[in-house]
Amino acid sequence: MAQAGIQPRAQSPAAHIRGVADAVRRRVLEHTLNNNGGYLSQACSSAEILATLYLSVMRLGPSQEPLDPRPFAGVPSSANPGAFTGAGYNGTKAPELDRFIFSPVHYALVLYSLLIELDRLGPDALDDFNRDGSTVELIGAEHSPGHEVTAGSLAQAISQAGGIALARRMRGETGRVWVFMSDGEFQEGQTWEAFAALAYHRLGNIGIYVDANAQQCDGPMDAVMGIEPLAERLCAFGAEVHEVDGHDPVALAAPADSAIERDRPLVVIARTDPCRGLEQLRERAPKLHYVRFKSDAEFATYRSLLDSLRAEAC
């Protein structure tokens, strides 16, 4: 019989999510070092959002796919029945289970790293990253682990997710559709067309998490094209909007943790820091979109940073 008081306190769900998010950052940093390049700031900003979705928000079944990702089986066509998507890593499709639609697929490395931390992908899966003939692509495709739709042309995934949500409602399914988006996608007109349609058709079985890191390829978003006030805009479009600290697992999960039947889309704007957990990155501001080390000295700095992060985690 266990004795109260001397057992180590079980880790809280939020602490677990934080631990997974930090592990994701380390893994992405490691691969940015190995490849001398990577979408590192996206890992810093989104790690808690994606970890919270997988660990606390979404109802997903166990992975249906091998730990070692299958090689690319060719593009979809009538002549290629072997083509597949990476959706099986998010579990089977069932009426009561949720679905995950990953929109900013240049975050692929973050998603792969998370899938590894969650044992949905094997620990060596990133050996295939950006390797010719592999599905673990640099910019995720619909055949990449964890991906379900073709989304690299930004803002197209939200509309496809809307169609999936509409189909699920027609079939009377209880599972929800979760979409992960980046804030830059709110510069595209299609995003606003999609929100108009989601609200007009009263689709309450869809929820959208936005990594609002305020960064894009050319630099800070407010130096490229403003999208604020994003919450007010989305409210005006008929969505239920929550603005939260995007690094706080409890705050991230709270809006979704509701038995309320909705008749409008849920949006969680996760305000995030693109350098979170890697203070060193701030030196590179304002250009954070894609990190490539400029000198041996900089590489060595990040290498030792990874070593110290690993030591902290032990």
Next chain:
Amino acid sequence: MMESVQRPHRENLIRWAASRPEVLVLSADLTSSCEADGFRDTYPERFFSMGMAEQNMMGFAAGLAREGFFPYIHTFAVFICRRPFDQVAMSIAYPNLPVRLIGFLPGITTAGGVTHQAIDDIALMRILPNMRILECGDATDVESVLDVAQDIDGPVYVRMLRGEVPRLFDPSEPLRFNRARVLTQGAEVLVLSTGICTEEAVRATQALRTRGLDVGHLHVSTLKPFDDPTVLEAIAKAKRGVITMENHSVIGGLGSAVAELMAERGLGVRLLRIGLQDTYAHGASRQYLMREYGLDAMALVRAVASLIGQPLALTEDDLAAVRLETMRQVDKTEDL
């Protein structure tokens, strides 16, 4: 006399969809204009108004198709092929999803002017892998194209006709996938026509045959894939040359497809392409524009004369006097 049918798609869609609960219609504020109002009123639970937002509509259609539904997008051809081209390419064509894109007002069939005239739609859809393209030329094509589209595994673009549509072909002979209709056989000159150009071509070929010219004529309704053996055989037999006739730019449409086929097969006869000669059009009546841009029967007569190198004593009055009747396909063994 040739029959014409009022709004054949409108009634056919209602009838055809009755036994197909998986068929949905998506519309972008052109529901009656695309003859989908009957479907909307009959099956309101299967009709979705997506507003004037074609890019999003393509994505919704893709999502619905991934879930096992068959979305039939109804809008003008220009709004399928131009504005949301990226969405059609990435959300629909790449994953080979069974979305049916029903495009109305092909070419110069509208007085709506350059913004409403799809003169490049076949070219744009032809370059998309996985996309198949069908074009209707009469009421029988309109009434049978849905069956053909629905049997296709993947996305289909249909060039549809609306309003008063002539019945050129016997209703007992439906449109067949990747099979041209052989309207006349002939070995001297071969005419390949699509869409509304077929009616004009028939007017000309009938008059030409009365002058003893051995002209063959095929109505093409599948523009992609483009490997119909009927077409290949007919081209191989054409001694003096081939003329294509289409309600589209001569770049990227039927004329281009035929040119590619002839070059690849080494079929070395001349090819003349009737169509919009790399020009935009403007708002005017169909008859006016067909004459202005040389898409009418007289344009075909001129092309034949050019091909055989001798003038043909045919006037517009001669062509106007041609009586058109609903045709049956020529039996391929018939000796002409």
